[in-house]
Amino acid sequence: MAKASQSVEKRTLRKGPWSPDEDRKLIAYINRHGIWNWTEMAKPAGLQRSGKSCRLRWVNYLRPGIKRGNFTREEDETIIELHERLGNRWSVIASRLPGRTDNEIKNHWHTHLRKRLKYNSVSTSELFQISNVETVKKSSSEVDLPPAIAPANSESSSAIQLSQQFSTDSLPSSGSDPAAEIDKNQTEDTLVSSETFGELQSILEQQFTSEGSSTAENYGAIYAEPGISATSSQLLWFQESMYQGNSCNDLWLNFLVKENMYAG
DNA sequence: AACGCCCTCAACCGCAATCAA
DNA sequence: TTTGATTGCGGTTGAGGGCGT
Numbered sequence: 001m002a003k004a005s006q007s008v009e010k011r012t013l014r015k016g017p018w019s020p021d022e023d024r025k026l027i028a029y030i031n032r033h034g035i036w037n038w039t040e041m042a043k044p045a046g047l048q049r050s051g052k053s054c055r056l057r058w059v060n061y062l063r064p065g066i067k068r069g070n071f072t073r074e075e076d077e078t079i080i081e082l083h084e085r086l087g088n089r090w091s092v093i094a095s096r097l098p099g100r101t102d103n104e105i106k107n108h109w110h111t112h113l114r115k116r117l118k119y120n121s122v123s124t125s126e127l128f129q130i131s132n133v134e135t136v137k138k139s140s141s142e143v144d145l146p147p148a149i150a151p152a153n154s155e156s157s158s159a160i161q162l163s164q165q166f167s168t169d170s171l172p173s174s175g176s177d178p179a180a181e182i183d184k185n186q187t188e189d190t191l192v193s194s195e196t197f198g199e200l201q202s203i204l205e206q207q208f209t210s211e212g213s214s215t216a217e218n219y220g221a222i223y224a225e226p227g228i229s230a231t232s233s234q235l236l237w238f239q240e241s242m243y244q245g246n247s248c249n250d251l252w253l254n255f256l257v258k259e260n261m262y263a264g
Numbered sequence: 265a266a267c268g269c270c271c272t273c274a275a276c277c278g279c280a281a282t283c284a285a
Numbered sequence: 286t287t288t289g290a291t292t293g294c295g296g297t298t299g300a301g302g303g304c305g306t
Contacts, residue, residue, distance in 0.1 A: 037290095039290080051292090055292075059293095102294075106295075
């Protein structure tokens with residue numbers, strides 16, 4: 001692309017908050033074509049946004065499976081624990097919290113958890129000793145984490161991790177790269193903590209096991225499949241079951257209803 | 265009611281890593 | 286090997302809402 005037209009394009013790019021219409025356009029485009037190239041996608045999608053902006057909007061807000069709303073106690077503990085071990089590696093931390101994005105976790109850390117830790121001025125392990133008294137019935141490998149229908153991290157992760165179960169006790173106490181060790185643990189851990197989640201998992205596994213391509217691509221592909229209604233209704237059933245009332249779900253529901261994909 | 269302060273969180277920016285030609 | 290494009294990540298910003306005065 002010529003430099004002149006590039007700069008013209010740059011000047012006309014929209015910034016700031018996304019409108020519902022822009023959201024719909026992006027969802028519709030990804031639904032039909034999947035994710036292939038963020039910088040090139042914006043234009044045919046009818047968006048005057050940079051690819052970067054589109055990607056961010058999708059990853060942090062529009063992507064199916066995004067869990068919004070309050071963080072659970074377990075999530076907080078996981079974040080604090082991992083932050084103590086890994087530092088500001090938000091994407092790694094996010095990958096342990098299905099449905100949560102690195103951005104959301106980062107914000108949550110800065111606005112809530114950091115203050116809480118500061119206020120308590122005790123070490124994380126001490127905090128956990130206190131908080132774990134209430135959840136003593138749960139073994140370390142049974143600590144419930146919210147289910148995910150997508151890994152919270154990047155599009156490039158190689159597989160859907162449906163039942164990311166994560167034990168704080170299973171974290172390595174030493175090692176060259178804690179994050180790598182945790183990754184290893186994560187891929188090995190596929191424990192299911194509840195019947196409900198088991199059902200959800202089996203449904204979703206049916207949808208996701210065949211390809212093993214990247215997450216967002218999977219969603220794009222799935223929503224572009226001819227057998228869309230069954231898949232989307234299952235996904236929506238899942239989402240509605242687990243995360244009722246969040247704005248992202250509403251958006252998807254509205255969208256799918258609009259697109260006649262979901263007659264629920 | 266009006267104002268100012270504080271908090272939250274969506275979005276942006278810059279840089280590093282990765283990939284492809 | 287180099288170089289440009291693309292993607293991913295973490296830090297930061299700013300709009301908007303809540304709340305106290």
